[in-house]
Amino acid sequence: MARTWDDVATRLVAERGDALTRYAYLLTGSVEDAADLVQDALVRTFGTPRFHLDLPRAEAYVRRAILNAVIDRSRRDGTWRRVRHLAVSPTSTEAESAGTDERLDLMRRVHALAPRQAACIVLRYYEDLTVDQVAATLGLSAGAVKRYLSDALRALSSSIRASDAAMLRQAPTRTEGDHVA
């Protein structure tokens, strides 16, 4: 049973295009970046002749390509990633103290994770994949996925504790300073 690569690409975009874009969006936090990443990942995946490329495998390749692009971008923007939490945490603290949106704050923390950690979190908790499925999708071992998930949850926990402490410290003077740097 044979289809051309273009046929697989067409079906993948039609059936899973939105899911892929949402995955990229959850990794980047930017609609425009996500769209560009998905577009590039599709071209990279189908620009390489591949044998026995069915829809699930094609989707896994595209997800890996998206993650690799996010990792590359993260390396290029390493300096910003290292200091980003300093710039955003006081603002998020104010948002928390106002009780406006804990969910948005959690997303900021997810975006601050290392790319592979964030990808594992998204696939596990958004796509609801098992550890083995995450591993197969990202081309990692199950053990590596468990480590990334564990590290990510630990980082999110630390971030929440730090945020809570900052909130307590700032509570009496809530109007002072809304950002660092």
Add this chain to the structure above:
Amino acid sequence: MSPEPTHSPDPADAPDPGGLSEALAHEADAATPRPVDLDAVLRGSRARRRHRRRAVVGVTASVAGVLVVGALAFGVGSLGPRSATTAGSSAADGPVASESQAEQDGDAAAGQSEAVAPQDGAQFGDDALVVGPDAVNRCGALIATATDAADGPLTATLVSPVGPVAPGADGVVRVRVVNEGSTVVEGSLRSSPSITVSDAGTTVWHPSLAVDDGLVPVRLAPGEDVELEGRFTADSCSAADEQDGAIAADLPPLPDGAYALSAVVAFVGSTGANPVLVVSPTVPVTVG
């Protein structure tokens, strides 16, 4: 249903899995994603296939199957004679023809479910996922035997003297690919040969899956050769570390001792014929 956390580092502080799932779902739903431009994807991927001539074949069939692939690809004469007649043509010509044929094949087989490249067939096995030469030697399995020059014009040998490598350390070797045939060989070699570390003929380390490794164009007259650089790590893996062509990242270092290195080189002919995997003989290496 929200998944349970895999390893909860601190139950008192860890984010609630349900809350995490909800936050992610809400975030994703709130965004208005820009639709994928399918036409641009198809145009871009066709152009990429033409210009970069990237082709990686994965063979998860047996080593014997892999070698049969090589023998078939060269044995049918698609490379030698056609190389000779197209030696003056553009390097991108081959894949164009290949894709056109593939697309025609696919059109003729509308309603079918898998993308199959031209000349693809049962020899690739039932699960020929694209994993390249990294999958020839699997952890814990016997290594592939060296390609016989009689099976095809290309042979590979490890040429650089390999000094002792510390356990867990990386090593670099050079791999020479020679055209032993009597006609010009034209096509592309994957730029990174897959180096395998073996112990008494059994694989103890091989590179992990390389999805997007580059190809370098080559044109070898009879007797000509080209050298590639390969890398390996003095780590130890077992069959349990294998997963779809990738191996675990945190492998233990190899114990001190005498081991062997061999290389697998992927070659794609300019005619679009099936890729060929060329296996080198082993050379000794000392770990410790």
